Amino acid sequence: MCLDNEINMKTRLFETFVEMIDHIPAEGILKAIDLQHEMLEADLRYKRATETVEVLSILCFCQFIKAVRDDERVFPVMLPPGHVEFYRNVVTRLIEADKLPIDGRDQFDGTFLPGFVEALACN
Numbered sequence: 001m002c003l004d005n006e007i008n009m010k011t012r013l014f015e016t017f018v019e020m021i022d023h024i025p026a027e028g029i030l031k032a033i034d035l036q037h038e039m040l041e042a043d044l045r046y047k048r049a050t051e052t053v054e055v056l057s058i059l060c061f062c063q064f065i066k067a068v069r070d071d072e073r074v075f076p077v078m079l080p081p082g083h084v085e086f087y088r089n090v091v092t093r094l095i096e097a098d099k100l101p102i103d104g105r106d107q108f109d110g111t112f113l114p115g116f117v118e119a120l121a122c123n
Contacts, residue, residue, distance in 0.1 A: 014054040018086055026097035029090065030065065037062035057083045064111055065094075068104045074111055084112045 017036065024032055040059055043049035057079050064087075067074045079087075091108045094100040 013052070014057065014083065017058055021086075021090055026093045026099060029094060029097075030069070030099055033062050033065050037066070053080065060112075061087045061090075064108070065100075068100055068107055073107070076111055079112055087112060 020032060020036075021029055036058060040049065040055055040062070044051065044055070049055055060077050060079060061083075064074055064077075088105075088108060091100060091104050095102055095104050
């Protein structure tokens with residue numbers, strides 16, 4: 001099955017993540033992201049979840065946030081455009097709240113490219 005079909009299907013994971021992050025103060029976002037990262041990795045490890053576009057997208061964002069906080073770099077990743085837009089807004093909120101360094105925005109733009117990798121779209 002092509003991941004294009006999966007992208008078009010509405011699932012609740014990304015929507016739930018967006019709602020959670022949108023409704024907490026910037027000061028709580030980093031902790032929420034850390035917890036989400038731990039839960040998703042555990043869900044994958046114990047086969048409670050599968051590697052969907054949404055799961056991989058959220059994991060990539062969580063890993064990016066950790067890398068920025070640890071002053072590390074990550075390889076560029078292509079994600080669905082709607083996800084990139086949301087993540088960019090989160091990074092902006094975190095920078096404005098002094099929770100991420102100002103160069104976090106440049107790192108973000110160098111890491112996340114709009115769209116999704118064609119080669120990964122179909123098996």
